Amino acid sequence: MSQQIQWRKSLHDYELSLGEGYVGLPNSLMKKYPAAERALSWQYLFPSAIARVDNTFNVKRRWYTSTRTLQKAVKRAIQIAGVHKHGGCHTFRHTFATELLRTGYDIRTIQELLGHTSVQTTQIYTHVVKQGPYEVRSPLD
Known part of the structure; x- marks a missing residue:
């Protein structure tokens, strides 16, 4: 499991370097913790292979892997x-x-x-x- 965590951290670091690295959070959490949507602790451990643009906030978000x-x-x-x-x-x-x-x-x-x-x-x-x-x-x- 530690390999998966390390891989996820490196992917997140790379996305942050591009000005991305956002994750979808419920609206109330985004208001309460504004930095959470870019924090590693809130990222999905098994993310989707594709990051998509969230038109509401005009940012690229990576969601979870589908079942x-x-x-x-x-x-x-x-x-x-x-x-x-x-x-x-x-x-x-x-x-x-x-x-x-x-x-x-x-x-x-x-x-x-x-x-x-x-x-x-x-x-x-x-x-x-x-x-x-x-x-x-x-x-x-």
């Missing part, structure tokens, strides 16, 4: 890696939930993290883990 672009990149990475199973961005969500269960997090915490309104939806992940009663570790161990 479709990210989905295509993940599909391409799966193919390049030679993984011969179906997968995509949503696979990360399933893996995250399964790993939390496997490492002992309680179902209610996972439910909250995934944003499920019903615990039954979260319980779907329990069949994947398949931990029997002898595989559960006591906190005292």
Whole structure:
């Protein structure tokens, strides 16, 4: 991840040198923090490849990468890696939930993290883990 942060910083520095480097912010934030739209801390970590002119303020802004672009990149990475199973961005969500269960997090915490309104939806992940009663570790161990 540090490579992505470093790359994003260098892109932002380059854009600032051109007099650009703006990011879209809600109007109230632009009023409260006028310098924020050019601050590195407000820039998207995964920015769009194209900066577009915001005609309202006549500045070039870089928005976030679209979800479709990210989905295509993940599909391409799966193919390049030679993984011969179906997968995509949503696979990360399933893996995250399964790993939390496997490492002992309680179902209610996972439910909250995934944003499920019903615990039954979260319980779907329990069949994947398949931990029997002898595989559960006591906190005292």
